[in-house]
Amino acid sequence: MSLAETQQTTARHIPDRLTTPLARTLKSWESLLLLVAIGIFILNSFASPYFLNAWNLSDATFNFTEKAMIAFAMALLIISGEIDLSVASIIALASTAMGLVMQAGFGTPAIVATGLVTGLLCGAFNGVLVTRLGLPSIVVTIGTMSLFRGISYIVLGDGAFRGYPSDFAWFGQGYVFWVITVELTIFAILAVIYGIVLHKTNFGRAVYAIGNNATAATFSGIRVERVKFILFLLTGLMSGLASVCLTSRLGSTRPSIASGMELEVVTMVVLGGVSILGGSGSIPGVVIAAFVMGLVTFGLGLLNVPGIVMSIVVGALLIGVIALPRIYQNLRRK
Amino acid sequence: MTLLKSREAILVGAILLLLALVASRFPGFVTPSNLVAVFTDTAPLIILALGQMVVILTRSIDLSVAANLALTGMVCALINVAFPGVPVPVLVALALGLGALMGAINGFLVWKLTIPPIVVTLGTMTIFRGIIFLLTNGSWVNSHQMSSAFKAFPRENILGLPLLGWIAVIVTLILGLVMSRTTLGRAFFAVGGNPHAAVYTGINVGRTQFLAFVISGMLAGLTGYLWVARYAVAYVDIAGGFELDVVAACVIGGISIAGGVATVAGAVLGALFLGIIKNALPVIDVSPFWQLAISGAAIIIAVTFNSRAGRSKGRVILKSAEHAQ
Secondary structure, three states, rough: OOHHHHHHHHHHHHHHHOOOHHHHHHHHHHHHHHHHHHHHHHHHHHHOOOOOHHHHHHHHHOOHHHEEEEEEEHHHHOOOOOOOHHHHHHHHHHHHHHHHHHHHHOOOOHHHHHHHHHHHHHHHHHHHHHHHOOHHHHHHHHHHHHHHHHHHHHHHHOOOOOOHHHHHHHHHOEEEEEEHHHHHHHHHHHHHHHHHHHHOOHHHHHHHHHOOOOOHHHOOOOOHHHHHHHHHHHHHHHHHHHHHHHHHHHOOEEOOOOOOOOHHHHHHHHHHOOOOOOOOOHHHHHHHHHHHHHHHHHHHHHHHHHOOOOOHHHHOOOOHHHHHHHHHHHHHHH | OOOHHHHHHHHHHHHHHHHHHHHOOOOOOOOHHHHHHHHHHHHHHHHHHHHHHHHHHOOOOOOOOOHHHHHHHHHHHHHHHHHOOOHHHHHHHHHHHHHHHHHHHHHHHHOOOOOOOHHHHHHHHHHHHHHHHHHHHHOOOHHHOHHHHHHHHHHHOOOEEHHHHHHHHHHHHHHHHHHHHHHHHHHHHHHHHHHHHHHHOOOHHHHHHHHHHHHHHHHHHHHHHHHHHHHHOOOOOOOOOHHHHHHHHHHOOOOOOOOOOHHHHHHHHHHHHHHHHHHHHHHOOOOOHHHHHHHHHHHHHHHHHHHHHHHHHHHHHHHHHHHHH
16 A cells, blocks of 8 residues: 555566566657647647737746646655655645744745745655654655644634735746746756756666665665655755745735645656656656646636636546556556 | 554543543533534544545555545435435435445556555545536535435434434444454455465455445445535535545554554544544634644654554564574
8 A cells, every 4th residue: 555565566567567568658658748738738729819828828837837846856756656745735834934934024035945944844854754763655744744734724723924025926926037937947947957866866766776676776775765865855845945936926825725736746747657656757757747737727727617627637637647558558468 | 462452452541531631621521411422523533434444454545535425425415405305215325325336436446457546546536526516516505405304314313322423333333243254354454464465365455455445435425425414514625634534543543554454443443532632622722723733643643653563563573483493
C-alpha cells in the first residue's frame, strides 16, 4: 500500500518493462503529450474567440505556474518512491505565517523569507518523520496535511489576513517583460534548474536509483535517507515559494487557501509521465503536463465550466493517464 | 498477540483518562444520556472506520469514503424529494448498493488495472464529489423537503439508544464475525500479511482487495443515507475531509498502514477516541477550529507509536530466533 511496499511487489516487472513496447510508449510519452497540448491549444482557439490573445494567454499561465513549481520537486520525490500530500497545507501554513509577520509590521523581504522558511520547516518535519522514524510517507503527509492546515485554522478561524504591502504584489501580479509574468519567469528558471539536477547530476542519478531499488542504491554507496530528506526539504521549499506567489496574487490569506491543490500537483506529475511507483519520469514531461493542465482549465473556464466540474476532469485525468498504458499493455499481452 | 491486546488496553485506558479529565471539570459530560449522545454522534465514524480497516488491512487505502458518503446521501435525499413514498428500507438497500458500486469501481481499478489505491481513490474522491454538483447544480436539499419518515429513521429510539447507534453496534458485530470466523476474513489478513504467500495458498489477492473496497464502499453508502437523514440536509460538501478522520481513527486504533495488522476493537476504539475528543472540545471551551490540527497530530503520534511497537516486536522475534540457534 505504501509506495515502498507496492514498489517491492512490482520490482520484478521492471526487466520486462525495458524490453516490451511499453518502454517505447513511455519514451514517446513526452511527444505524445506535446501533441495533446497542441491539440488542446487549437481546440481552444476554435472554442472561444477570447483565447488567442496575448494577455489572456498570459493570465492562463497562472492556472499552472504555482502548481508546477511544486510539481518539479514532487516529481523528484515521487521518482524516489515517496510522496507528499501535505503541499497544499504547507501553502496554507506558510501563507498564515506570512500574514502574521505582515501584521507585525515587517516589510516584503521579511514576509517572503517567512514564507520560504515556513515551507522549509514543514518539509523538514515531513522529512524527519519519514527518514528518521522510518514512517510511510503517505500516512505522515496525510497527517501533516491535517496538522498544517489545522494550525492555520487555529490562527485564523474564519477570519483572513489582508493588507499586504503593495510591493509584495510583485510576485503574483508583476510582469518582467511585456506579457511575461514574474511567476512564469520563476517557473521557467525552475524548470531549467530541476531539469539539470535530475538529468545531468549525480544527485539526479541517485534519485532514480533509489526509486528503482533503494536497497541496491544503499549498497552502491548512495545515502538514501539523506537524499530523501533533501527531497522533502525541496518540496517544502517549493510549497513555500508557491505560497509566496499565491498569497501575493490573491492579496489575502484564508485558512482554506489552495485546498485540494495537492491532488492537482500529483496529477500534473503523473500526467507528465512520472511513474507513481517511482523510478522513472522526466522534467520535460512535467513541463508539458503543466501546460496541458493549464490549457485545459483555462479552456473550460472560457466555456464557463464551473470549477468543481474541472476537478472531475482532473480526477479522471489522474486515473485515465495511469490506466490507459495499463489497458494497452493488457491488450497487447492478449 | 499479547502486544495487540495491550494496545487495545492502552486505548481503553486513554479513553477512560480522557473522560475522567473532562468529567473532573464538567461532570455532566459523563452522564449516561450524554455518553449515549457522544456514541451516537461517533457512530458514522465507527462504521466508516470499520470499512477502512478492511481496506487498510489488505495494504490499500480508501480516500473516497467521504465523497462516496456525500454522493449516496445526496442521491437518497433527491429520491426522497422526488418520490416521498419510497419506504426507508428500500432507500437503505439502495444506499448500500450504490455505495458498494462506487467501492467496486475503486476495487476494479485496483484489481484489474493494478493502479495504486491512493491514486485511484484520490481521483474518485474528486469525481464522486463533482458528480454531486452535476446532479444538483450546487443546490441544497433542505430539511423541509425531506419526508418525516426519511428523517426519523436514524433517530428511532430503541432501548435508550438511537437506531444510528444500534447500526454501528450491528456493523461492529457483523465485521467481528466476518474477520474472525470466515475464510474471507482470513483472506484479508493473509493478503495484508504477505501477498506472495497468500497467492501460494490459493487466495486471489486482487479479488480480495476488490472485496475490501466493496465492503468499505457499502458502509460508506449506508453512512451516507444515515448522515443526510440525521442532519436533515444534503449538499456538495457534506463530510468534506472526513476521510482523514476515518484514516486517523484506524491509525489510532493500531491498524498498521503497511497492512496485515488490524482488529475490529482497535478500529472502534480509535473512532471513539476521536469522537470523544471532538465532543469534548466545545465542552472545555476550545474552538472547533482545533479539531483539524488535533486529528492531524493524532495521526502522526499514533503512526509513530505503532511503528515503534512494531519495531520492538520485530527485535524480540529476532532475538528469540538467535537464542534458539
